Structures are given as structure tokens and as C-alpha cells.
Amino acid sequence: MTDEKRMTDEKTMTDEKRMTDEKSMTDEKTITDKKTLTSEEKKILEGVLFSPGDPELKAIKLRAHNLCQDYNRCYEDETEKRGALLREILGEIGEGTFLQGPVTFHYGKHTRIGKRTFINFHFTVQDDAPVTIGDDCNFGPNVTIVTPLHPMLADERKAMLDRDGNVRRFCYAKPVVIGSDCWFGASVTVCPGVTIGDRAVIGAGSVVTKDIPADTFAAGVPCRVIRRLGESDSMKYKPEILADNRVIETEQEN
Secondary structure (H helix, E strand, O other): OOHHHHHHHHHHHHHHHHHHHHHHHHHHHHHHHHHHOOHHHHHHHHOOOEOOOOHHHHHHHHHHHHHHHHHHOOOOOOHHHHHHHHHHHOOEEOOOOEEOOOEEEOOOOOEEEOOOOEEOOOEEEEOOOOEEEOOOOEEOOOOEEEOEEOOOOHHHHHOEEOOOOOEEOOEEEOOEEEOOOOEEOOOOEEOOOOEEOOOOEEOOOOEEOOOEOOOEEEEOOOOEEEEEOOHHHOHHHOHHHHOOOOOOOOOOOO
């Protein structure tokens, strides 16, 4: 095993452990906040069937949808107004994060975005279950993140019975976790339950149905790992693109 590969593998394992720890902390934070959750929201977090037509859930969604409309009507240079609206819409947003708009969040409060992340035009997040996005990510236009799922059988999608025998329409949801320093090309769709590791690159038009490891380039429908990213991907080996610019060299331990 080369030193570069060994160092990359060790870094990847460390990052994957960190993401697992962060997901656990996020879950704990969500559980801590359960006192403020509705009964149907608690079901969402438990991964069991819930009723999307529940009046309390509909009120949360209506609030988020209206705030998104307010955000989308803002001019880009109305920085303070846009920032205030995002803080109302989202569960958490880090310093320096920019959302070009238009945006659509289903619940809003179930989404947390880290610092210095850039999100391009037409960002859609159906955040029934929690959606967590790390620091320093870049999202191309028309990216969609989806967490809810429906029964596969048509009759069950139309109606089922709750524990009291009332007819209800049900769905369930799985959380999405995206690490730090990720890049998503245009028109990527992230499906329920997916975790994407730090520094992953997802090719344009991909449909991500399974977890993607850190430090990999993945693409396709369904999205699959194409290769591991490494030193050979540096811009310093592309002089025709680099032109008269320079890569900032970082010291690595031997």
C-alpha cells in the first residue's frame, strides 16, 4: 500500500467515524427537542408511519411554504431580510452559507445546514425526516433532497387504518446526512435514508439511492462510486486549466 493510499484510507475512516458521531449527536439533539414536537413529528423521527394530513403537520408545512415564498420574492441584495427569513425557515444555518433561490423546504425546521455552504438555483428539500448538510459544500442548480416514502401497494397508499380504526393516508420518512466539503452537480436527486461522506463529488443528473463514501466521485442512475479521489485529481496536473494560478500546497505528515 502506498503512503498516499494509506493516508487517504486512514483519513476516510476517521471522517466516517466523525460523521457517525455527528449523526448520533444530531439524533440526540432532535430527541432533546422532542418536548416541542407534535405527536406525528415524533412518529417521523421514529421511522414509523405518520399522517401527512395531520392538522399540526399541515400548519408547520404551510408556515414553511409561505416563508419560502417570501424568501423567493426577495431581491438578491436584500441580504439582511433573506438571512432573517432563512433563520425562520430552517432548524439551523451556519455563518457564511448562501442560498441563491428559489428554494422550497417542506418543513424547514427539520433541516440543518453548516457554515460557508453555497446552494445554487432551485433547491428543493422535502424534509419530513431530518436533513443535515455539513460545512463548505457546493450544490449546483436543481438539486432535490427527499426523505418521505410511501407504501408500495396502491390500495395502501390510498388509505389504511390507524390504531383507533380511523381511515388515514400514511407515509414514513428516513433522514439524509451530507458531510462537509461535498460538491453536487446540477440536477442531483438524493433519496431517503442516504448518507454521503465528506469531500464526495456527485455527478450531474445522478439519483443517489445508497450511501456514498467519503473522498469518492460517484455518478449515474442509480448513483455508483466511479473512483476514489486523490492527489492525481489536483488542478496542478491540469496546467491548461490552471493557467497562471497556483494550488495552495498543504503539508502532510509522513
